[in-house]
Amino acid sequence: MPRIILLADFGEGYANSLLRGVVKYSKGREGHPAGRGTWVLCKMPLSYRDDHGLRGVLEWALRWKADGIIAQFSSDRGAGGGEDAVALFRQHGIAATNITSANLTVGEIGATHFLQRGLRSFAFYGAKGVLWSQKRVEGFVGEIARHGFKGNFSQYHNPDVWFYDSTPLMEWLVGLPVPVGIMACNDAHAHHLVEACSMCGLRIPDQVMVLGVDNDEFVCTTLSDPPLSSIEQDVERGGWEAAALIERMIEEPEGHLEDVVVNPTRIVTRQSTEMYASEDYYISLALRHIHQNIDQRLHVEDIVRLVPLSRRLLEIRFRQVTGLSVYSYISNLRVERFAKRLLETDEGIVEIALELGFHDYKNVARQFKNIKGCTPSEFRVRSRD
Numbered sequence: 001m002p003r004i005i006l007l008a009d010f011g012e013g014y015a016n017s018l019l020r021g022v023v024k025y026s027k028g029r030e031g032h033p034a035g036r037g038t039w040v041l042c043k044m045p046l047s048y049r050d051d052h053g054l055r056g057v058l059e060w061a062l063r064w065k066a067d068g069i070i071a072q073f074s075s076d077r078g079a080g081g082g083e084d085a086v087a088l089f090r091q092h093g094i095a096a097t098n099i100t101s102a103n104l105t106v107g108e109i110g111a112t113h114f115l116q117r118g119l120r121s122f123a124f125y126g127a128k129g130v131l132w133s134q135k136r137v138e139g140f141v142g143e144i145a146r147h148g149f150k151g152n153f154s155q156y157h158n159p160d161v162w163f164y165d166s167t168p169l170m171e172w173l174v175g176l177p178v179p180v181g182i183m184a185c186n187d188a189h190a191h192h193l194v195e196a197c198s199m200c201g202l203r204i205p206d207q208v209m210v211l212g213v214d215n216d217e218f219v220c221t222t223l224s225d226p227p228l229s230s231i232e233q234d235v236e237r238g239g240w241e242a243a244a245l246i247e248r249m250i251e252e253p254e255g256h257l258e259d260v261v262v263n264p265t266r267i268v269t270r271q272s273t274e275m276y277a278s279e280d281y282y283i284s285l286a287l288r289h290i291h292q293n294i295d296q297r298l299h300v301e302d303i304v305r306l307v308p309l310s311r312r313l314l315e316i317r318f319r320q321v322t323g324l325s326v327y328s329y330i331s332n333l334r335v336e337r338f339a340k341r342l343l344e345t346d347e348g349i350v351e352i353a354l355e356l357g358f359h360d361y362k363n364v365a366r367q368f369k370n371i372k373g374c375t376p377s378e379f380r381v382r383s384r385d
Contacts, residue, residue, distance in 0.1 A: 002026075002250060004243070005061055007044040007071030012188070013216030014235055018099070019043075021239020022070065025247075039243075042066070068246040070099070070239075099242055099260040101233060103132050106264050107139025107183070109231055110211050113267050114181030115144070116333065117209065117276050118287045118321045121152045121180040125169075125189050128157035133185035136213070140183055147323040152177075164192050170200040178207040179275070187212035187219040187230055194224045194272070205275040215268050226271035231264050238262035266340060282307040283321045286314070294333050297357045300326045335371045338364070342380045349376045 006022065008015035019041075026039035042064065049057055049071075061069055107124075114122060122144050126133040137155060144150060156172040158164045173196055176182075184190035190212030194204060202208050204226055212220065215232035241260045248255055276287035286303050293302075303326050304311045318326050334356055341352045353376075358364035368376050 001039055002067045002246065003040040003042070003065055004246060005042045005044050005057075005064070005066045005069045005071065007046065007049055007057060007069060009046050010043060013218065014186075014214050017235035018070065018239035018242070021236040021241075022243040023239075024236070025240045025243035044071075067250055070242050070246075097245070097257045097259055099238055099262065101132060101262045102264060103135030104139035104142070106213055106231055106233070107136040107141075108143040109264055109267065110136070110183035110213070111140045111143035113211060113229075113273065114183070114209065115147055115149075115323055116329070117181065117273065118280075118284055119179060119181040119209065120149060120279065120321070121177045122149060123153065123176055123180055123182040124155045124185075125182055125193055126155065126157045126185040127189065128159045130185070133157070136183075136185050158189065158192070166196055166199060169193075169196045173197060173202060173208070174200050176208075178202070179209065180207075181209040181211070181273070183211045183213075185213065187214045187216045187228060190228050190230070190272075191219050191224050194226070194228065198225075204272050209275055210272040211267075220268070220270065224272070229270045229273040230268050232266050232268055233262050234265050235262055266336075266343060280317055280321060282309055282314075283317055286318065286326070287322075290330060290333065294330070294337055295356050298330055298334075300330070331367055332371060334358070335364075335368050338368060338376065339372060339379060342376055349380075 004022065006015075006019055008018065010016060010019070022039075022041065026041075044057070044060075048060075052060075057069070057071070111122065122140070124137045124140050126137050141150060141153060144153060154172070154176055156169065158169070169192065173193070182193055184193055190210050193208070193210045197204050197208050197210070204210055210228060212228050212230040213233070214235070215230040220228040220230050238260050245258075245260060249257075276284060276291055286307060289303065289306055290298065300311070304314055307314060309317070315325055318324075318329070322329055324332065338352060338356055338358075341347065341356070342349070345352070347355075353364045365375055368374075368379070372379055374382065
């Protein structure tokens, strides 16, 4: 039976989700080989790596007769980002590959979330010298630039992944124009922002909206006040695929190595981004109305009647703020709500569609596929595999 070492920070959600995926693979699941036999899993704390270095970890792996390692090796990169998590295989020497997040996409999703809330000022709080953090800021900046807001952007990078000096962070925060949307490279950094905003008197979310990454429930809902919105990633699937890759390497030592990519799945929206901001009062009013009534039969004409603007002028000003037409904004938001319900409930697809104001299932399936690239039923199956 395979003997696998897992070297990670098991005090945070990313590592534990990765471990769950490995364990599920080792036990077998529907549609895949079962009865593999129990894998022997050694949970090695990061302190062992810090005390003994890479050489010490590999020496222990050889003594323990490990078949593979799923690990963080670089002490300056921290957890929750993927790039630093590496799978090693002890077959005719050592072969290595990355478990990496789709970091550019993560950044783009974060920017879109703020754009949909009518923000025109943006910022990113990252980890200095960390590749996955840098990729996320690149995706974030690229998306706001695509909508014409690159000049309204600021960034600050913390020299340590977990600890931070609150004074320079607060100085940066109070110098930002408000309202501002700040994406953090992960949930730990997002929690830094919540604490720093509290210390310098900035209100979340009406002055500062904060978005994290990884959806670590403990950080987002227990530690943070207000609770944090966060981009959820399919880390458990990443662990499953890493385990599958280890098994293939055991069976085919000369086989091809490919990276395991952890993809973002959705934004879990909580109080830290529950605001719809715009310097344009009427567009802010329209955005708030759309979000509060998205479960109803909402049409563009309803928004036109809400504000003292012609439809043409409304569309021009709405697109300037959000980058989308009113119709496209409503459709995208409704599909996002639809996707969230598909993941969070076992309700039938037609029932969810009706509850969310869709009265033509064929039309909603077409809209969903245009935005998500698959049908609602395919999305639910893929997300739960």
